[in-house]
Amino acid sequence: MSKLLAVGTVAFDAIETPFGKTDKILGGSGTFVGLAAAQFGVSTGVVSVVGGDFPQSYLDMMENKGINTDGIEIIKEGKTFFWSGKYHNDMNSRDTLVTELNVLEHFKPVVPEEFKNSEIVMLGNLHPLTQASVLEQMNERPKLVVLDTMNFWMDIALNDLHEVLKSIDVITINDEEARQLSGEYSLVNAAKKIHEMGPKFVVIKKGEHGALLFNEGKMFFAPALPLAEVFDPTGAGDTFAGGFCGYLAKTGDVSFENMKNAIIYGSNLASFCVEKFGTQRMEELTKEEVQNRLQAFKELTQFDIELA
Amino acid sequence: MSKLLAVGTVAFDAIETPFGKTDKILGGSGTFVGLAAAQFGVSTGVVSVVGGDFPQSYLDMMENKGINTDGIEIIKEGKTFFWSGKYHNDMNSRDTLVTELNVLEHFKPVVPEEFKNSEIVMLGNLHPLTQASVLEQMNERPKLVVLDTMNFWMDIALNDLHEVLKSIDVITINDEEARQLSGEYSLVNAAKKIHEMGPKFVVIKKGEHGALLFNEGKMFFAPALPLAEVFDPTGAGDTFAGGFCGYLAKTGDVSFENMKNAIIYGSNLASFCVEKFGTQRMEELTKEEVQNRLQAFKELTQFDIELA
Numbered sequence: 280m281s282k283l284l285a286v287g288t289v290a291f292d293a294i295e296t297p298f299g300k301t302d303k304i305l306g307g308s309g310t311f312v313g314l315a316a317a318q319f320g321v322s323t324g325v326v327s328v329v330g331g332d333f334p335q336s337y338l339d340m341m342e343n344k345g346i347n348t349d350g351i352e353i354i355k356e357g358k359t360f361f362w363s364g365k366y367h368n369d370m371n372s373r374d375t376l377v378t379e380l381n382v383l384e385h386f387k388p389v390v391p392e393e394f395k396n397s398e399i400v401m402l403g404n405l406h407p408l409t410q411a412s413v414l415e416q417m418n419e420r421p422k423l424v425v426l427d428t429m430n431f432w433m434d435i436a437l438n439d440l441h442e443v444l445k446s447i448d449v450i451t452i453n454d455e456e457a458r459q460l461s462g463e464y465s466l467v468n469a470a471k472k473i474h475e476m477g478p479k480f481v482v483i484k485k486g487e488h489g490a491l492l493f494n495e496g497k498m499f500f501a502p503a504l505p506l507a508e509v510f511d512p513t514g515a516g517d518t519f520a521g522g523f524c525g526y527l528a529k530t531g532d533v534s535f536e537n538m539k540n541a542i543i544y545g546s547n548l549a550s551f552c553v554e555k556f557g558t559q560r561m562e563e564l565t566k567e568e569v570q571n572r573l574q575a576f577k578e579l580t581q582f583d584i585e586l587a
Numbered sequence: 588m589s590k591l592l593a594v595g596t597v598a599f600d601a602i603e604t605p606f607g608k609t610d611k612i613l614g615g616s617g618t619f620v621g622l623a624a625a626q627f628g629v630s631t632g633v634v635s636v637v638g639g640d641f642p643q644s645y646l647d648m649m650e651n652k653g654i655n656t657d658g659i660e661i662i663k664e665g666k667t668f669f670w671s672g673k674y675h676n677d678m679n680s681r682d683t684l685v686t687e688l689n690v691l692e693h694f695k696p697v698v699p700e701e702f703k704n705s706e707i708v709m710l711g712n713l714h715p716l717t718q719a720s721v722l723e724q725m726n727e728r729p730k731l732v733v734l735d736t737m738n739f740w741m742d743i744a745l746n747d748l749h750e751v752l753k754s755i756d757v758i759t760i761n762d763e764e765a766r767q768l769s770g771e772y773s774l775v776n777a778a779k780k781i782h783e784m785g786p787k788f789v790v791i792k793k794g795e796h797g798a799l800l801f802n803e804g805k806m807f808f809a810p811a812l813p814l815a816e817v818f819d820p821t822g823a824g825d826t827f828a829g830g831f832c833g834y835l836a837k838t839g840d841v842s843f844e845n846m847k848n849a850i851i852y853g854s855n856l857a858s859f860c861v862e863k864f865g866t867q868r869m870e871e872l873t874k875e876e877v878q879n880r881l882q883a884f885k886e887l888t889q890f891d892i893e894l895a
């Protein structure tokens with residue numbers, strides 16, 4: 280079993296969907312990654328920052344799930360990062376209503392001593408220089424570095440992004456962002472160009488249309504589980520990434536073949552995440568539910584044609 | 588091995604894509620279905636209509652591929668159905684430039700005696716009453732009736748469509764059309780509603796995002812093979828349907844489990860169809876190429892997680 284270090288936001292979200300709306304609830308990429316990885320019982324340290332308004336009960340919940348919160352800095356006089364959004368009827372698009380960076384604006388991640396030897400590092404969607412600063416704190420080059428990013432950083436910090444891409448192994452990115460970063464419409468060609476920028480592995484997230492894993496000419500595809508109802512998509516991408524990293528940390532095997540399983544676990548966990556508001560479903564999720572749905576993924580995708 | 592009857596258009600297409608443009612070339616749903624089914628060496632009869640301007644060489648090519656063209660009526664004084672379209676840069680959307688129905692306007696399909704006992708019937712995208720008239724000509728209820736339709740018929744002949752849906756087994760339809768027909772956004776719920784209209788099997792085609800098969804609470808998903816270049820998407824949906832029906836006809840097994848394989852074969856053949864203009868790639872396709880790509884589909888989708 281490997282140690283997992285996850286850097287990302289720990290935040291307040293206020294969410295509106297066609298099914299209802301919430302007040303400020305627990306959110307953030309670091310939170311969702313941590314909760315997903317917790318499913319595998321790996322030692323996960325989350326590095327983030329919150330304000331004095333952040334309830335101790337949230338930190339307690341994370342610790343109870345086995346997430347190490349020593350790396351979550353609390354700035355007493357500051358306010359926690361807050362995001363509010365409203366999903367459209369199709370649940371595939373949303374409007375951001377409020378983004379208050381607050382303590383995130385000057386976030387300088389500090390990796391706790393205990394996690395400086397983590398074999399797997401997940402660099403959540405933050406400024407590329409912030410992501411790079413985490414790698415610099417590690418005792419040695421981790422076995423696997425996974426980086427998530429978005430179009431915003433391509434728009435305002437492309438050179439910094441290119442620089443950090445040289446020192447990571449896996450990039451997770453959505454289809455539109457892969458097209459923007461590569462200038463290629465075909466995802467096969469986009470992945471090839473992104474490989475050349477550094478990452479040996481390219482994971483392209485297509486939301487309800489699943490996810491693709493590319494590695495040196497090889498491809499793997501995991502569908503999203505078709506659901507009767509998507510209640511709240513917030514955190515699904517981070518849960519996917521957390522499931523991916525958590526499974527790799529648990530197995531300690533970062534081969535392409537094992538990453539296939541990790542992608543399936545990521546999709547599996549993401550399919551639960553969207554069933555309730557915020558982190559609620561992930562907090563109550565049991566191992567048995569995960570195993571049962573894994574069976575559903577098998578039935579959804581596995582076939583048995585004899586090759587001639 | 589079962590006999591396959593395919594009713595659909597045999598047409599001229601003129602196609603423009605970012606890669607080039609064609610003059611009038613061979614097209615039509617019946618043509619693509621026939622060429623795909625021909626890969627399985629099943630006895631396939633195509634029922635359609637063409638004008639006096641339709642080259643004998645096209646009919647000869649189809650016969651050489653093992654397609655029975657006795658059911659393709661030739662109206663000497665008429666002109667063949669003509670469609671012209673231009674694809675946008677993303678290849679996912681297109682503008683129709685010309686639609687000349689010509690002989691198709693008064694098409695009354697006549698099933699050749701030899702195919703009145705076909706076990707498998709593919710009703711291509713035509714007026715629901717035209718589709719129903721084919722079923723009425725069969726000697727007995729076929730083992731499996733597959734129906735393709737589109738939003739156009741939902742707009743102008745919804746009652747007739749509902750009527751024919753009561754007497755078929757499998758509907759193939761794209762995601763937007765499934766939503767229109769059912770009034771449900773979630774494809775899981777859409778399939779459930781469409782089941783209630785008659786078809787025990789619902790195949791939802793999502794283009795580059797693959798295809799879903801639903802049957803009484805069970806689901807299967809086949810991805811489209813990610814391609815570096817999609818040259819011309821024309822006919823991909825019909826090739827998918829033809830591969831699906833052809834495989835079922837070859838194996839004679841219309842169970843859900845075997846339909847999984849049929850869906851994979853459909854996706855497999857469709858991935859070739861888009862590599863060249865019109866029917867060109869399907870005409871030259873070899874069994875060996877199909878088998879090699881089947882291996883690629885396995886690598887793309889098959890994983891090996893032990894359930895706890």
